[in-house]
Amino acid sequence: MKVHQICTVLALILSFAFTTASAQTRLNSNEIANSLQGATDAQLGLTAASLRQAALDNIRNNPGQSAVGRPLLFPELENQAQFTVEIIFDFNSAAIRPESYRTVGSMADALHNPILLGYKFLVIGHTDAVGSRESNLHLSQRRAEAIRAALINPFGIDPARLEAVGLGEEQLRDPAHPDSQINRRVQLINIGR
Amino acid sequence: MKQMYFFFALSFLIGGIGTSMAQTLSFADAIDQLARACRADLQKYCKGVELGGGRIRACLDAKQGMISANCQQTRTRIYQSIARRTAAQRSIAQICSADIQRFCPGIVAGDANVLTCMLDVKPSFISRACNQAITDTGWRTERAQQ
Numbered sequence: 001m002k003v004h005q006i007c008t009v010l011a012l013i014l015s016f017a018f019t020t021a022s023a024q025t026r027l028n029s030n031e032i033a034n035s036l037q038g039a040t041d042a043q044l045g046l047t048a049a050s051l052r053q054a055a056l057d058n059i060r061n062n063p064g065q066s067a068v069g070r071p072l073l074f075p076e077l078e079n080q081a082q083f084t085v086e087i088i089f090d091f092n093s094a095a096i097r098p099e100s101y102r103t104v105g106s107m108a109d110a111l112h113n114p115i116l117l118g119y120k121f122l123v124i125g126h127t128d129a130v131g132s133r134e135s136n137l138h139l140s141q142r143r144a145e146a147i148r149a150a151l152i153n154p155f156g157i158d159p160a161r162l163e164a165v166g167l168g169e170e171q172l173r174d175p176a177h178p179d180s181q182i183n184r185r186v187q188l189i190n191i192g193r
Numbered sequence: 194m195k196q197m198y199f200f201f202a203l204s205f206l207i208g209g210i211g212t213s214m215a216q217t218l219s220f221a222d223a224i225d226q227l228a229r230a231c232r233a234d235l236q237k238y239c240k241g242v243e244l245g246g247g248r249i250r251a252c253l254d255a256k257q258g259m260i261s262a263n264c265q266q267t268r269t270r271i272y273q274s275i276a277r278r279t280a281a282q283r284s285i286a287q288i289c290s291a292d293i294q295r296f297c298p299g300i301v302a303g304d305a306n307v308l309t310c311m312l313d314v315k316p317s318f319i320s321r322a323c324n325q326a327i328t329d330t331g332w333r334t335e336r337a338q339q
Contacts, residue, residue, distance in 0.1 A: 094243060095242060096243065105219070106220075152245065153245060154272070155279070
């Protein structure tokens with residue numbers, strides 16, 4: 001057996017182990033729905049368009065800014081009723097991997113929960129800081145749109161309830177470790193009725 | 194002849210019960226079953242195709258003759274389930290309007306108030322169509338899990 005064959009086998013074993021582990025911590029759509037409840041009536045005052053523009057401006061106005069310790073672009077977003085998931089995409093693509101289909105389905109189940117009907121949501125995509133800021137911003141926007149599209153069809157969510165925003169690496173979850181994959185995530189945020 | 198009528202009536206009845214009792218799947222379970230049953234076919238025929246916009250469905254449709262029997266059968270079943278659940282959620286207010294007026298008058302709509310009231314009514318009091326709609330929405334089982 002050559003080295004690369006051994007590596008392939010090892011990778012297969014590892015990916016299987018990961019699948020088994022993730023099945024045990026399966027997302028519960030009721031938990032998602034509960035954490036998405038309770039949007040304040042005092043609105044965020046932030047539209048999807050203004051979020052996108054601010055992220056773009058942040059890159060233009062602060063070129064060469066280090067990702068390490070980068071301040072949050074919108075600290076107020078973190079206080080909203082929300083749920084964060086990890087969704088795996090094909091490399092450099094907006095195609096959701098089949099192993100993440102269940103996660104998107106769970107998001108749809110939560111959005112269809114009667115306690116959340118009538119509320120609107122932002123689907124916000126984030127990347128880690130590997131690669132250029134501009135390309136990360138662009139990729140996260142495409143991926144957020146891909147998730148929104150899947151929630152609409154096949155899962156039947158009213159398009160008027162969802163807006164997609166990509167924030168790239170402008171709102172890192174762990175600014176001390178900007179390249180960490182913990183930064184790659186999708187936030188579903190309740191923005192009220 | 195009498196026996197034949199009886200047979201028809203019986204099979205119709207059983208068929209009716211069979212379809213009306215079947216539950217719809219949660220969206221998570223439905224799409225997960227598709228991902229598992231069609232794993233190899235998705236990899237082979239639909240790599241890089243997006244789930245959204247109905248593109249994966251269209252891809253599997255286009256490859257109908259080539260995908261595995263299991264994938265083919267699962268695909269038909271799960272898309273039917275998804276369609277039935279979304280349709281029920283969209284139309285439940287109309288289907289159940291008479292039952293709601295009867296059992297939950299004066300309940301202010303919103304925050305699942307009407308549904309919560311209706312789920313407290315004994316199912317045998319509610320019309321058959323409304324019961325079926327409640328079941329198809331998945332909201333009966335969702336509450337049971339809470």
